[in-house]
Amino acid sequence: MLDLLFRALFGGLGVAAVAGPLGAFVVWRRMAYFGDTLAHSALLGVALGLLFDINLNLAVVVLCVGLALVLVTLQKKHIIATDTLLGILAHSSLSLGLVAVSFLDNIRIDLMAYLFGDLLAISTTDLYWIYIGGAVVLLLLTLFWKPLLAMTVNEELAKVEGYPVEAIRLLLMLLVALVIAVAMKIVGVLLITSLMIIPAATARRVSNSPVQMATMASLIGCVSVGSGLWASYQWDTPAGPSVVVCAALLFLFIYSLPKFNRV
Amino acid sequence: MTPLITFNNIGIEFDNRVLLNQINMTIHQGEIVTLIGPNGSGKSTLIRTLLGLQVPTTGKVVNHSSTRVGYMPQKLHIDPTLPLDVSNFLALVRHVDKKRIPEVLARVGIEKLAKTQVHVLSGGETQRVLLARALLNRPNLLVLDEPVQGVDVNGQVELYSLIASIRDELQCGVLMVSHDLHLVMAKTDTVVCINQHVCCSGTPQHVTGHPAYQALFGVPGAEESIAIYAHVHDHVHDDHGDVLSTQSSEPDKTCHH
Numbered sequence: 001m002l003d004l005l006f007r008a009l010f011g012g013l014g015v016a017a018v019a020g021p022l023g024a025f026v027v028w029r030r031m032a033y034f035g036d037t038l039a040h041s042a043l044l045g046v047a048l049g050l051l052f053d054i055n056l057n058l059a060v061v062v063l064c065v066g067l068a069l070v071l072v073t074l075q076k077k078h079i080i081a082t083d084t085l086l087g088i089l090a091h092s093s094l095s096l097g098l099v100a101v102s103f104l105d106n107i108r109i110d111l112m113a114y115l116f117g118d119l120l121a122i123s124t125t126d127l128y129w130i131y132i133g134g135a136v137v138l139l140l141l142t143l144f145w146k147p148l149l150a151m152t153v154n155e156e157l158a159k160v161e162g163y164p165v166e167a168i169r170l171l172l173m174l175l176v177a178l179v180i181a182v183a184m185k186i187v188g189v190l191l192i193t194s195l196m197i198i199p200a201a202t203a204r205r206v207s208n209s210p211v212q213m214a215t216m217a218s219l220i221g222c223v224s225v226g227s228g229l230w231a232s233y234q235w236d237t238p239a240g241p242s243v244v245v246c247a248a249l250l251f252l253f254i255y256s257l258p259k260f261n262r263v
Numbered sequence: 264m265t266p267l268i269t270f271n272n273i274g275i276e277f278d279n280r281v282l283l284n285q286i287n288m289t290i291h292q293g294e295i296v297t298l299i300g301p302n303g304s305g306k307s308t309l310i311r312t313l314l315g316l317q318v319p320t321t322g323k324v325v326n327h328s329s330t331r332v333g334y335m336p337q338k339l340h341i342d343p344t345l346p347l348d349v350s351n352f353l354a355l356v357r358h359v360d361k362k363r364i365p366e367v368l369a370r371v372g373i374e375k376l377a378k379t380q381v382h383v384l385s386g387g388e389t390q391r392v393l394l395a396r397a398l399l400n401r402p403n404l405l406v407l408d409e410p411v412q413g414v415d416v417n418g419q420v421e422l423y424s425l426i427a428s429i430r431d432e433l434q435c436g437v438l439m440v441s442h443d444l445h446l447v448m449a450k451t452d453t454v455v456c457i458n459q460h461v462c463c464s465g466t467p468q469h470v471t472g473h474p475a476y477q478a479l480f481g482v483p484g485a486e487e488s489i490a491i492y493a494h495v496h497d498h499v500h501d502d503h504g505d506v507l508s509t510q511s512s513e514p515d516k517t518c519h520h
Binding site: 028150213 | 314315316332334336339340341342344345346347348351352355356357380396400
């Protein structure tokens with residue numbers, strides 16, 4: 001039991017550490033709903049992965065990136081308002097995923113685990129995925145920190161100064177897709193975005209610079225995972241939702257404190 | 264004078280609407296050119312074409328050798344969830360030499376704001392920060408989109424003086440859009456009035472004795488910074504910017520196509 005719990009903690013901390021900095025970008029660029037849409041589509045990725053017998057994480061990454069590309073293309077055509085478009089894609093891809101899963105007669109699939117996460121079912125392979133995938137995400141974030149931030153601050157200025165804005169935007173989507181793929185097992189597709197945006201939003205209150213906010217988001221995410229898992233163990237509550245509740249409580253706590261300085 | 268950039272017969276159409284038509288213009292080293300024109304006349308579109316943000320339908324922008332553009336956008340919107348101070352904002356410039364940041368901040372007179380969050384800057388301070396960013400990579404062509412927007416009259420005078428002194432110091436070309444049809448910077452060498460096409464261009468006249476002008480700008484030194492560009496059209500535009508008729512009482516003083 002304890003071994004199981006440590007594995008869950010280890011996995012959860014890895015995911016939180018990566019989701020924090022990326023969540024900061026999601027918050028800065030107002031991509032919360034975008035992240036949600038990608039996360040919803042992850043279930044379809046799982047179904048397709050099972051259907052074609054390929055690695056589930058890989059299937060999720062490929063599907064998320066594919067969906068992100070479709071989204072950007074449709075967005076550019078200005079057919080319909082972006083939030084409506086996101087709503088359509090989010091729910092139709094989630095429904096499509098649920099329908100596809102129902103066709104998988106001979107494969108037993110724990111739907112609840114994919115929707116809300118199953119921290120206690122983390123395997124060693126999952127841990128590899130989390131730590132290798134997470135390391136890749138953090139490495140790319142560090143390497144491309146300046147262009148990513150320059151694009152976030154002002155896309156036109158970045159473009160005029162010669163940053164390859166289109167490529168950087170694609171990179172950010174790829175990173176979000178990767179985090180969704182590795183975080184899916186922990187909190188489930190419906191709660192992934194919360195692990196990105198709640199710690200980042202909490203970190204805003206106590207940060208004076210982008211680097212500080214990204215680091216704080218990681219730490220706050222880790223604290224949420226730790227306390228959520230502890231609560232889950234104590235009161236036998238579902239692990240994923242417990243982590244999210246803890247993150248929300250931390251948010252409320254930090255924002256109820258008086259402001260110390262001008263941030 | 265060395266030419267920096269040339270607009271070669273630029274035309275832009277969007278959704279069957281003509282935004283720009285046959286724009287020909289050259290900006291030289293050390294020259295200040297002010298673009299004026301009514302809302303929707305294509306000023307910003309022309310600037311965006313120069314910057315490569317907009318691809319022209321016809322014609323092209325000729326970038327002469329070693330032109331380094333410093334761009335100052337109209338405004339700076341940074342999401343309030345992004346904590347960012349002025350130094351960090353300036354450090355985002357591509358290939359920036361960070362050691363130059365204090366020097367450039369001092370040049371535009373805001374060295375004390377280095378650690379101030381960008382969200383709490385006033386209109387005039389924001390414009391100076393944007394100007395500093397444009398200056399960081401030692402440009403020889405400054406492109407300023409409404410540089411005095413959101414700044415009070417005293418602040419406008421100061422900003423215009425600052426831009427003129429930077430021009431004198433760097434001997435760079437300056438292309439700026441003015442938000443006002445009649446008030447432009449006095450140091451402007453050429454004023455270009457556009458409304459889809461180039462309506463007229465010429466030097467701004469010094470009208471320091473004008474009572475309306477003095478009532479507005481009774482500031483010491485103001486007369487050296489702002490001038491009224493009096494221009495008379497010899498034609499009338501309809502709502503689409505097409506020329507309707509040619510009528511003029513003083514043919515020698517009017518603008519032509």
